[in-house]
Amino acid sequence: MPGGKPLAEPCDVIYIYDGSFEGFLCCVHESVYSRELPQSIVPEGELEPTLFGQRRIETDSEKARKVYASIPAKISKEALGLVRNIFLSCLKDKELATLRFLLKGYRIGAGIMQMLGEADVAVLLKAERHVMHESHLLKGFIRFSDYDGFLAAAITPKNFVLPFIASHFIERFSGEKFMIYDKAHQAALVYRDRKYEIIRPEHIEFPQASETEEKYRELWKRFYDTIAIDARYNPKCRMSHMPKRYWENMTEVKELLKQ
C-alpha cells in the first residue's frame, strides 16, 4: 500500500545468521514480523566488535520457504531473480540492502522494478550489473590447462560467478571434462559425464603441466606478444579493459605482474 504505515522502524540490533540464503530469508521474516529494521545483518564469524545488541536468527526452512514464495507473489519474479543474484554478489552489506529493497517492494509491488532512479533499487541493480559484468569478463579471461584430457582452471573473482558462467562452459565444452576452481570463494564447478556440480573443496592442488601443455602456453604467449602493434602501445587502455586483478590467472600476462 503506497503511503501506508512503514513496515519497519530502525532499531539498534544486529542480526546474526548462518550465511546461507535460507538463513538470510529468515532474517527477512524476523524483520517483517518484528516490524523493525536492524542496523545490519551479518553472517556468523564475520561480526566485528560493536556496541549494538545482537540477535541470532535461526534458520528455519519453513520460514525461509514462506519468504521465498512471498517475493514473486507480492513483488515479481524479476525481483526474486534480482535478490538471488545479489546474494551471490560482493555488494557490501548486501543483506541489509536487499532487506530494504524487499520491505519497499512489499509496499509498492511489481512497480518497484521500474523505479531505476530510487536509491534502494539502484544500488542492487548496480551490484547485479557488476556480477554480470565480471561473469562476462571471465568467460573470456579463464585459462584452462589440459591435464591428460581433464581441463582445469583457477579464478579469483570478487563475486560468486560460478553459477553465472556454468552454462556457457558446459555448452562450449559439452564433450569434455573440466573444472573451474574459484580460489576466492573456495568452490569449484566440476563437469564430467555430461553432468555438473558445484563442490566446496578445502584446497585443490594443480598437477605439473605436461610438455605439450607447456608448448601450447608458449605458443599462446608468442601469439599474444606478436599481435600487438608497437606504434599503438597503450598499456592504460589494456588495463581498463582487462583489470590487473585478473592477470594472476592468465597465461599470457601473469609474468608481467612480476616486472
Add this chain to the structure above:
Amino acid sequence: MDIMQKLTILADGAKYDAACTSSGVGRAGGQGIGNTAAGGICHSFSADGRCISLLKVLMTNYCVYDCKYCPNRSGSDVPRTAFTPQELADLTIEFYRRNYIEGLFLSSGILKTPDYTTEQMIKALEFLRYKHNFWGYIHAKTIPGTSPDLVYRMGLLADRISVNIELPSEASLQKLAPNKTKQSILAPMAQIAGGVESGKELVRYKNAPRFAAAGQATQMIIGASPESDYQIIRLASGLYRRYSLRRVFYSAYIPAVEDTLLPSVDTKPPLLREHRLYQADFLMRQYHFDPEEILSEEMPNFNPYLDPKCNWAINNIERFPIDVNRAPHEELLRVPGIGPTSAGRIVTARKTGSLGLAELKRIGVVLKRAKYFIIAKDQPAGLRAGKESTVRALIDPGVFSFGTEQMSLFGPAGGRLALPGAKDVSSIAEAAEEAVLCLAANL
C-alpha cells in the same frame, strides 16, 4: 619451419587487421566442441589495448599482389611461410580448448591465385568444422578475384565473412593497390549480402550454420590517402545501407613501407582520427544519426576536441534543453551524456514518477555533460550556463592522451577548425582552456 616460427610470421602479418570481434551470432553448443555468444567475448587485450577474441592469422604471407601499404606485398623482403590446413585446424582447437580464443579469424596473402588460396583456406575450415566438429566462431576474409562458388562455400563454413574495402576511394585504390579494383571488391560484397539475406534456404547439412550467419564486415585504412572524414563516413553509411554490412572497421595507417606514394615512415598513426571515426560510426548504427548531421561539405573533418555527438549538440544548441520526463526516446539519445542504455532506463523509470538529477545520476546518466542540455524535476528551466562552461564540460578528456602529434593533423592548414595545437601551448591545461575559448567563440 616449426609451428612457433610459422605462428610468429603469420600472426605478425595479420596484426593490422582491425576486426577481432566474435559477435553477431548466438549458437548453443551440444554437438562436438564450441558455441558462440551473440555479444561476442574478448579473451584478452594486447599491449596496444585491442581486444583479442580470435586467433587472427594469415593462411600464408606469400603474396603475388603488390599493394603499396602492405608489409606482405610481393616486393617486400620478409620471411615467407604458410600453414597447412591441418596445422592451422589443430592449433585453433588446442587454443580453443584452453579458452585462449573464441575461434579463428583467417585471412591470407595470395599464393599462386586467389582461387588456389581460397581453396586452402576452405580446406582448413572444413578440417575444423567436420574433422574436429568445431562450432565456435569463424571469421574468414575473402580475397578479391575469388570465383563466386568458392566465396559461397566459404560463407557456408564461416560465421562472418568480409571483404576489405582497403581504401576509402577508387582513386586511392588505383594508386596504392593496383591489383585490386573497386569491382573485384564490391562484387563479392554484393554476393555475400545476397547470400546472408537468403541464408535460411541455403543450409546444406543438417547441423550446418547458415551462410555467414553473423553477416559481413569490412575495413578500410585511414590516413594512407587524402579522403576527408566526411567522405569516409558517407562511404561507410552507404556500405551499411547497400550491402547490409554489420560492421565497418577503420584502421589507422601505420607506415611500414617506404614509398613516395605513402606518408613517410615516421608519420604517427592517426589514432585520434580513427577513434572519432568509430564514434561517428556508432552514432550512425546506434543513435540513428545521418552522416550529414555529423559532418558536412563545409565542415568535412572531425573536431579533435569534441566527440561527434557533443559537436553536434553544441552546433544545434537551439534544440535544447529537452525535458527528460517527456521527450521521446530518440530525442533523449541526442543528449550528450545519455547513451542507449540510460535512455532506455529513463523511459522505464519515468513511468513511476518524475525524475530529478539525483535519479538520473543513479540511472547512469553522465550529468557532467548532460546537465547543460536537460530539463529535470529539480531543474525546471534548464541550467542556463554560459557557452564557455558548457564547452568546458564537453571537451573530450581523452583528446590529450593521443599525443601532441595528433593535434597537428587537425591544424588550420587543411581548412579545419582553427584550434590551437598542443605544440603552441606549454601545458595540457592551457591547451584545453584555449580550445574552450576558441570553440565557445565559434558558437
